[in-house]
Amino acid sequence: MSIISVKNLKKSFGSNEVLKNINAEIKEREVVCVIGPSGSGKSTFLRCLNRLEEITGGHVMIDGKDITDPKININEVRQEVGMVFQQFNLFPHKTVLENITLAPIKVRSASKEEAREKAHELLKKVGLSEKAESYPGELSGGQKQRVAIARALAMNPKIMLFDEPTSALDPEMVGDVLEVMKQLAKEGMTMVVVTHEMGFAREVGDRVIFMDGGYIVEENEPNALFGNPQNERTKLFLSKVL
């Protein structure tokens, strides 16, 4: 059974149709990488999975719940779907520890002690134990992104969405973030990753989706897609980025 099921998803901004007809099934514990040229709709597709974008048409089922149903409590669904952004979006007025514990305390009603303990555990996991009391402004980009991952994980999500998590990083910071993501994938997290890191997609992805012009043009397991692309547009794109 799929944990994410997307049927005939359409999304328009005004008269500009960005997602034309997207169908996708993602199974539990699967790591799916979404690649494609800029403007292909891949970020919009990701942002529809937790309804950060209002969905124009079609259906998106998350863990059995149709989030296009206006009656659904979207906040409850979002608790199960962590998201990591290109620009990190840490809360600058809160310490690293407060960034991580805020949602568990306010949304999940965890006790402060409980939330802190979990936060320290997660910071250890992302290699930033010593930064708990720092403010985001005192961290490097790579450190910020690892805190952002820890913040999302603190809610114990069933699914993690990554929106170009390494695109805003200096090259030498990329490795640390990808390492954390690899670890997460190994532990069996269901992940959807919009990325330009073809190496990561190839090594960690169970499946790669290639998007262009608002459609899913081709999808396959990484070695097949990278090694033997079927569609002309996939071939053209890969010839430019590989």
Place this chain on the structure above:
Amino acid sequence: MDVISAALPYLLEGLKVTLYIFVIAIILGFLIGLVVALLRLAPIKPLNWIAIAFIDAIRGTPFLVQLFFIYFGLNSLPFISLNSTTAGIVTVAINAGAYFAEIIRAGIQSIDKGQTEAARSLGLTGFQNMYYIVLPQAFRRMLPTITNQSIISLKDTSLLSVIGIADLTQQGEIQASATFEAFKIWLIVGIIYFIIIYLLTLLANVLERRFVLR
């Protein structure tokens, strides 16, 4: 010198009234501003219109006219009876509220959308996002403009003397005509206002340092 020392107790009585009205009105004004700003930004069009109409009406009319409308105009209606202090507080609060509303709206809009997206993606409600994430950050940015508007509102309270409120300015008038020492009395009244506003500015600076963004 004896003129001043004789007048000073009366002037300080007036200062108490001025500060009493100012403190209550500015707190009310801030709450009005916050509510109107949220209405202005709400995703419901009629609420936006109400907020815009309120802001435009207040910004488009002189303070004194607003004061007369509330004190004389509303009081001429059969079912309303406001004493002068209440009318004064209400006028200053509503007037400041309209300006605060625009300050708060701009402050909220200056916060990066990514902050809201991150908060909502964690499952925070719209209200929790405002309360824990957006407003604390916006407030820091708004502080200098809020200070500015508060100073203007404090000075506006001097106009309340025309409806008979015994504030600092009113006491100044009484003392000036009783002593025939207009120069000294109005100079000292000016100095008292200046000191209060200077202290207000210092307080704002302390707050600004405390809420400094890392």
